Amino acid sequence: MTEICKSCHDPLSLTLDPEESDGEGETVPDDLLLPCGCHYHWQCLVDESSSxxxxxTCPFCNSYLPSNHPSTAAGASSSSSSSAPQPALTTPTILTHYTNEGGVQPDLDIYPTLAEESFLSTHPEARPARAFHTLVSEGDVQGMVELLSDMDSPDSSDLEATPLSAAQLLTWRDPLNGGRSALHVALKARQEEAVWLLLWLGSGANREVFPDAVVQVAQAMGLPRRGEGSGPVVPVEEDVWFVRDDRGRTAGDVCLELGPPWTRLVEGGLFS
Ligand SMILES: [Zn+2]
Ligand SMILES: [Zn+2]
Structure with a gap:
């Protein structure tokens, strides 16, 4: 049998970019099977994330898709129609069977991907901010600096639509990741260089606490600190050190959870 995508009606395969698949454009499977029995291309389904x-429900056959019952805990009425979805009390699980060039994933929960895409389609400013958090978690200090300078350059074509400035990016809290800021992410990933860079750029922490090597790198990269040399550097409400995640934790709380050597940041007189 030959299934086609319910959205675009093309066969469930994908032709790879010749540059990525040595020479000839190779054709690989791209078949996402929903619990209702409908097949989609990955991207075709992701394009329907918001709905x-x-x-x-499935955009084609309207079947209810979650394998758990996120709304029944609310004492769902007997109405079986999908016209008035109730607020989900627990996160839905939508188990799919996905076949692509990497093989078969028989029980892939697609809901987290759809939720993220749906959020990003209505909050475009979160895309560069989430990209920044990814660089932070990887400890890619060079990439962090480049992205920050892009944010503040007015003719950056990619990011023109974003209302976030570099300063706002530093304190941005990710609603898809527990309200964590870049500094929370850096600490969780134990990326020490990224932690120091964020404190250098977005905190009024005493200059004396920074390791000499950090200061030299920052100066070599031409990264000035706000207000350096005169008066208060960064107001407390814009200081990355004091941003709280959804659980109310500041960076200092995270350091105490991590234990040594991170606790020395709390004990080391950052702001004394
Ligand atoms: Zn398609
Ligand atoms: Zn369907």
Whole structure:
């Protein structure tokens, strides 16, 4: 049998970019099977993220998709229609069977991907901010600096639509990741260089606490600190050190959770 994508009606395969697949454009499977029996290309389903996360139904056949029952805990009425979806109390699980060039994933929960895409389609400013958090978690200090300078350069074509400035990016809290800021992410990933860079750029922490090597790198990269040399550097409400995540934790709380050597940041007189 030859299934086609319910969205675009093309066969469930994908032709790779010749540059990525030595020479000839190679054709690979791209077949996402939903619990209702409908097949989609990965991207074709992701393009429907907003409607699926709102209704939890298949865009083609309207079947209810979650394998758990996120709304029954609210004492769901007997109405079986999908016209009035109830707010989900627990996160839905939508188990799919996905076949692509990497093989078969028989029980892939697609809901987290759809929820993220749905959020990003209505919050475009979060895309560069989430990219920044990814660089932070990888400890890619060079990439962090480049992205920050892009944010503040007015003719950056990619990011023109974003209302976030570099300063706002430093304190941005990710609603898809527990309200964590870049500094929370850096600490969790134990990326020491990224931690120091964020403190250098976005905190009024005493200059004396920075290791000499950090200061030299920052100066070599031409990274000035706000207000350096005169008066208060960064107001407390814009200081990355004091941003709280959804659980109310500041960076200092995270350091105490991590234990030594991170606790020395709390004990080391950052702000004394
Ligand atoms: Zn398609
Ligand atoms: Zn369906």
């Amino acid at each position: 699926i996360t709102a209704t939890l």
